Amino acid sequence: MANYVLLFTGGGMPESEEEQAAVMAAWEAWYTDLGEAVVNPGNPFSPAAKSIASDGTVSDGPIGTMASGYTVLEAASMESAVGMAKKCPMLQGNGQITVYETFEM
Numbered sequence: 001m002a003n004y005v006l007l008f009t010g011g012g013m014p015e016s017e018e019e020q021a022a023v024m025a026a027w028e029a030w031y032t033d034l035g036e037a038v039v040n041p042g043n044p045f046s047p048a049a050k051s052i053a054s055d056g057t058v059s060d061g062p063i064g065t066m067a068s069g070y071t072v073l074e075a076a077s078m079e080s081a082v083g084m085a086k087k088c089p090m091l092q093g094n095g096q097i098t099v100y101e102t103f104e105m
Contacts (some may be wrong), residue, residue: 001074003039003102006088008069011095026089035093040072050077068095072102 012018031038048064071088075081078101085097 001076004073004075004078004082005100005102006042006071006073006085007067007098008044008090008101009067009096009098011066011090011093013093023089023093026092030087030089033087034073037073037075037084038071039074042069042071044069054055079103 010058014023031041045068047064047066049060051059051061051063051064053059069090073081073084075084078099081099081101085099090097
C-alpha cells in the first residue's frame with residue numbers, strides 16, 4: 001500500500017447556503033465511503049501563495065496553476081487511487097484532480 005496525494009485545482013463553492021450544504025454533504029459522503037483509505041482529509045487552500053526559486057528569489061503566486069486543496073489517500077495502486085479520486089465531489093464543481101504517488105524516504 002502506498003499513499004497518494006490528490007491535488008485539487010479549480011472548483012469552487014456555490015453561493016446559496018442550500019447549494020453549499022449539498023456540496024458539503026457530498027464531500028462527507030465521499031470521505032465516509034473511502035473509510036480507512038483516508039490518511040489525511042486535507043484542506044482547501046487560500047489564494048495566498050509564494051514561489052521560491054532555487055536562487056532564493058521569492059515571488060507572489062504559484063508556479064503553474066493555482067492549487068485549491070488536497071487529500072491524502074492510501075491505496076494498493078495508482079489505478080485504485082485514481083478510481084477513488086474519480087468519485088470525488090471536486091469533479092462535480094468544475095474542479096480537476098492530479099493524483100501523485102508518494103514514497104517513504
